[in-house]
Amino acid sequence: MPNPSPRQTEEFKKHCYQPKGAVYSDYPLADKPTQVRLAEDITAAVDALGNDKTPWLRRVITEAVRKELLSQAQGTVSANEVPSPPPASPPLDADTLVKVLNEVLAVPRLPAAAKKKLETLLETLSQSQGHLPLG
Structure with a gap:
């Protein structure tokens, strides 16, 4: 039978759930964790860090957020500020796009509504590039 009135002293609580790695004194840790699933090979590489995994992840994520999402000059993102977009992808040529749309x-069992919209897009793309639909 479990203890109906457990007692956790402050001394006991100090030793529970100690954060791993450096914790920035200016920035206390959030109450909720941020979690994300990664590709298997990435997960394996991160897990290979062993005890250094948590501090490394905390450092890398913090650096990326400060660099990509937070304005270093202002220190924070304003309520109306939109984060910068991800890096641009290489341009996609029309022939490749037509091929992919046909695939x-x-x-x-492609839903009819999706098929109709894709066919319209393919037709518009083919006409603007002077191609005939390949399908």
Whole structure:
């Protein structure tokens, strides 16, 4: 039978759940953790860090957020400020896009509404590039 009135002293609580690695004195840790699933190979590489995993993740995420999401000059993001977009992808040529759209349209049991929109997009793209639909 569990203890109906457990007592946790402040001394006991000090030793529970000690944060790993450096904790910034100016920035106390949040009450809730931030979690994300990663690809298996990435997870394996991070897990290989062993006891250094948590401090490394905390440092890397903090640096990335400060660099990419927070304005270093202002120190914080204002309520109306939009974070910078991700880096630009290489341009996609029209022929590749037409090929990919045709492959998607060939998927069995594609919902009718999606198929119709993709066909419209393919037709518009083909006309603007002077191509005939490949499908």
